[in-house]
Amino acid sequence: MEATTLLYDDQPDRALRAAQQGVALAPAGSVAQIRLAGQLARTQARLGHTDPAADALNLLCGHAERQVPHARGLFSSAAAQSWSVAATTSLCLGHSEQARAFADQAMEVYGLDPRVxxxxxxxxxxxxxxxxxxxxxxxxxxxxxxxxxxxxxxxxxxxxxxxxxxxxxxxxxxxxxxxxxxxxxxxxxxxxxxxxxxxxxxxxxxxxxxxxxRAASRQTDQPPLAGGGIRCQSAxxxxxxxxxxxx
Known part of the structure; x- marks a missing residue:
């Protein structure tokens, strides 16, 4: 929760530290660890840390393939959410093809129950x-x-x-x-x-x-996880x- 709040408060450096601290304490394979993997992936991507973002993204996708489609609750984690975070991370890294594939997977899961x-x-x-x-x-x-x-x-x-x-x-x-x-x-x-x-x-x-x-600044596209991440900002x-x- 703290990492998410800091990320949306335009403090990605602090968000990264919070996520890293959480990962160090979270039990292996727990919902907390999966959610924090997603936070690590998109926060590292926002900071332009390409390799760490790719590592966290790969971990998140591995979890997503084994998760239930949907889960209720503020602190829950499910495949649809994980694939969506993976898409966000890929867009921040400039990997549009990969982002489209991840977002397609998330939408396919959401389509299983339009009410969710x-x-x-x-x-x-x-x-x-x-x-x-x-x-x-x-x-x-x-x-x-x-x-x-x-x-x-x-x-x-x-x-x-x-x-x-x-x-x-x-x-x-x-x-x-x-x-x-x-x-x-x-x-x-x-x-x-x-x-x-x-x-x-x-x-x-x-x-x-x-x-x-509101118009933003730039657009880029690169081969999936091939380096050259970009720093992005949010207010x-x-x-x-x-x-x-x-x-």
Whole structure:
């Protein structure tokens, strides 16, 4: 929990230390160890630590293959969640093909029971959209994006990832009709969200408003786990801005 809070509070160095301390204490094969492996993977990726991120990602994927599809509870862990975190990590590392594969696996698991985790499903759909946009498929990216932002439940992660998807589409496909439609919809919802105040995190109040699109900085693509990680930043805890590594 502490590592997650620190990560969304734009303190990845402290988040990494918290996750490393937790891993050292967690029983082998426990739910805590699996969740912390995910925290290590995406935090190392945000910091640009390619090799440690790859090691943690491989550990997480090994667990995901043996996990139950879904699990309820704030401190639970299941395959759908693990594959989704793996997709986030891959996007931060610039591995779009790998991110798409992991997000596809997560969506397949979520599809087994559409009632489970609508917020996490939306986050995964947005990450799948970002991967598709980077890989040259804006139509599919918009399809995933529209499905995600149609959910009546929003978290800071949905705000950030929808912003990243919108920025990627606008920059890469500025003349595409589907992109213009998506941008218009997000802009409308941005107006609805304009009055939202205070700090948003995945673990706090879910706000039933729109999304705050904000252009982020860059896009990259590299062979899976081949090095050259990128550092990314987030100010979600203050202004629901995008995870720049996802753009």
């Amino acid at each position: 985790s609508p917020t996490r499903r939306a986050i995964t759909a947005l990450e799948l959209g970002i991967a598709c946009a980077r890989l040259g498929d804006p139509e599919q990216a918009v399809t995933y994006g529209m499905a995600a932002i149609s959910t009546p439940r929003y978290s800071s992660a949905i705000v950030a990832r929808s912003s990243s998807l919108g920025a990627t589409l606008e920059r890469t496909y500025p003349e595409a009709t589907v992109v213009a439609q998506f941008s218009q919809d997000v802009a409308t919802l941005k107006g609805r969200a304009g009055g939202v105040q205070g700090r948003l995190t995945d673990r706090e109040t879910i706000v039933q408003v729109g999304r705050l699109p 979600v805890s203050r202004s629901a801005s995008a995870w720049e590594c996802l753009d």
